[in-house]
Amino acid sequence: MRKDIQPSYQYIENCYQQENEQMQLSRKFADQLGLGGISVSHTEAHLMGFLVGLIKPKKVVEIGTLTGLSCQYFLQSLQQDGTIYTLEKSAEHIALATQALKPWIERGQCVVVPGDAKEELPKLSAQGPFDAIFIDGNKAAYKDYWIWAKNNIRSGGMILIDNVFLAGSVWGDMSKQKFSDKQIQTVKEMTSDVFASADFTASFVPTEEGLLIAVRK
Numbered sequence: 001m002r003k004d005i006q007p008s009y010q011y012i013e014n015c016y017q018q019e020n021e022q023m024q025l026s027r028k029f030a031d032q033l034g035l036g037g038i039s040v041s042h043t044e045a046h047l048m049g050f051l052v053g054l055i056k057p058k059k060v061v062e063i064g065t066l067t068g069l070s071c072q073y074f075l076q077s078l079q080q081d082g083t084i085y086t087l088e089k090s091a092e093h094i095a096l097a098t099q100a101l102k103p104w105i106e107r108g109q110c111v112v113v114p115g116d117a118k119e120e121l122p123k124l125s126a127q128g129p130f131d132a133i134f135i136d137g138n139k140a141a142y143k144d145y146w147i148w149a150k151n152n153i154r155s156g157g158m159i160l161i162d163n164v165f166l167a168g169s170v171w172g173d174m175s176k177q178k179f180s181d182k183q184i185q186t187v188k189e190m191t192s193d194v195f196a197s198a199d200f201t202a203s204f205v206p207t208e209e210g211l212l213i214a215v216r217k
């Protein structure tokens with residue numbers, strides 16, 4: 001049993017099927033980078049894959065690939081002729097993700113987009129509108145990602161945003177992890193805008209990290 005996991009998450013994960021070999025490869029690569037803790041948990045990934053699957057997605061964007069773990073959950077939910085564009089800035093992460101995502105890249109179902117997401121997203125707009133968009137990149141750019149996402153999601157499409165609690169920093173608890181004032185302010189402003197956007201219905205999923213889901217009316 002992992003020591004760093006809440007008992008409820010452990011129970012949930014025991015009920016689910018184990019992550020497959022390719023997912024375990026993504027986790028192994030993230031651990032090798034010393035970044036295992038920032039891959040989405042099995043519990044959250046399963047929830048996101050399940051929810052996105054309900055809208056039968058053909059076109060998905062992910063911001064922040066790391067080693068391709070969350071991407072694989074979205075790929076499981078993707079329609080046969082669909083495509084996921086996953087954006088990543090780090091060449092080291094891209095090299096590992098490309099190995100883990102190889103079967104889907106070869107089938108044309110997954111495209112890893114290298115570079116800074118803020119610069120690459122406008123170029124992706126031509127492929128939209130998208131059915132689902134997952135935001136999990138640079139926290140200081142969350143407002144820019146959200147603005148792009150709300151302009152590029154189809155009606156009925158789903159935007160999922162991870163880490164919106166910034167390990168408690170958004171309510172002033174800095175004990176677990178230190179985030180910059182810019183990151184905290186950006187995530188709080190983005191969250192306010194999500195709930196103020198009349199053309200979206202939104203809810204927190206109160207996971208440990210804080211997941212925010214907005215669906216375009």
Ligand SMILES: C[S@@+](CC[C@H](N)C(=O)[O-])C[C@H]1O[C@@H](n2cnc3c(N)ncnc32)[C@H](O)[C@@H]1O
Nearest residue numbers: 039040064066069070088089116117136137138
């Ligand atoms: C939290 S991790 C993503 C985890 C991944 N979604 C998963 O659960 O398997 C964030 C990733 O975003 C990438 N990233 C950070 N800033 C970025 C930027 N400006 N543009 C694109 N990717 C960025 C990081 O290199 C890192 O791999």
